[in-house]
Amino acid sequence: MDIATLVGIILGMGAIVGSILLMTPNLGMFGSASSIGIVMGGMIASVSVAFPLKDVLQLGTAMGAVFKGDKDSLGNIVDEAVETSEVARKGTADLENHIGNIKSFFFRDGAQMVIDGYSLDEITEILNTRIEYRELRESTQAGLFKSMGTMAPAWGMVGTLIGLVVMLSGFGEGGTDTLGAGMSAALITTFYGAVLANLFFLPMADKIKTRISFSSTIQSLQVEAARLIHQKKHPIIVREKLNSFIPPKEWKQDTD
Numbered sequence: 001m002d003i004a005t006l007v008g009i010i011l012g013m014g015a016i017v018g019s020i021l022l023m024t025p026n027l028g029m030f031g032s033a034s035s036i037g038i039v040m041g042g043m044i045a046s047v048s049v050a051f052p053l054k055d056v057l058q059l060g061t062a063m064g065a066v067f068k069g070d071k072d073s074l075g076n077i078v079d080e081a082v083e084t085s086e087v088a089r090k091g092t093a094d095l096e097n098h099i100g101n102i103k104s105f106f107f108r109d110g111a112q113m114v115i116d117g118y119s120l121d122e123i124t125e126i127l128n129t130r131i132e133y134r135e136l137r138e139s140t141q142a143g144l145f146k147s148m149g150t151m152a153p154a155w156g157m158v159g160t161l162i163g164l165v166v167m168l169s170g171f172g173e174g175g176t177d178t179l180g181a182g183m184s185a186a187l188i189t190t191f192y193g194a195v196l197a198n199l200f201f202l203p204m205a206d207k208i209k210t211r212i213s214f215s216s217t218i219q220s221l222q223v224e225a226a227r228l229i230h231q232k233k234h235p236i237i238v239r240e241k242l243n244s245f246i247p248p249k250e251w252k253q254d255t256d
Contacts, residue, residue: 002067005207012199035159035189039196042155043148050147055140062141065211066204072218075250077104078242081225084111085238088229095229106130106219110226120230127223134219135212142208149202156193160186221245 020027048056080102087098088111096115102108106127113123163186221242228238243251 002207005067008203009199016195030188030191032185032188032192035185035192038159038162038189039152039155039192042158043151043196046151046155047144047147051140051144055144058141059144062144062208063204065141066207072104073250074218074221074246075252077107077218077221078239078246078250079252080104081107081222081229081242082235082239085225085229085233086235088114089232089235104218104222107222107225110222111229114226114230118230120227123226123230124223127219127226131216131219131223135216138208138212138215142205142212145201145205145208149197149200149205152197152201153190153193156190159189159193163187163189217245 017027020030044056047059084095084098084102084107088095092115095111099108099111099115102111110123110127113126118126163183167183167186224245225238225242228241233241239252
């Protein structure tokens, strides 16, 4: 679980609810099934038009990815690569026995390519291509949330227009109930659209973009590690080169 995402949503909702309670104890006036139906229904309809159905159906998976915490530490990944390079210098058979201990499937594939006799250029090209197309796949999820963040306020405005029509029609009929209902729908629908966009969907899009960048840094590090293992570089050299990918505070030094 990504604690920052959860804390951010709780703080945002707390600020909204707290501000409402400071103004009025009646939270019920901010609940409207018709308003949330306009925003959510219209937004999903627009996304379905804009994106392939298979991407829309994976919306739940994309949300799960936002709340998933990052377990990978760059320093630990460097350690794993250095340990693998130490084994690889002993021989291909030792590396083959060690490969099951490699946690990252991406780095494991790179080490397996070394064992299988791939050339340096082939290893680099294959792994970099995997990075490129993973980024494209994950960018679709970010684009999905960004579109939802753009469309939610737009459908909030649609709800506002509907509410204004209802309100204005009440002037001719002289019904105060119609006026109140129309004005309420006009304002609450815009409120829902703004909250959904700025507290949920747009931040989620940025979160996924950050995850894409972090994952690419990890995998670029592992590509370089596979190259260094292929070249049978000394573990000290491997660590020094791979430390270039990570913040200095995470650097570790070999003691031997």
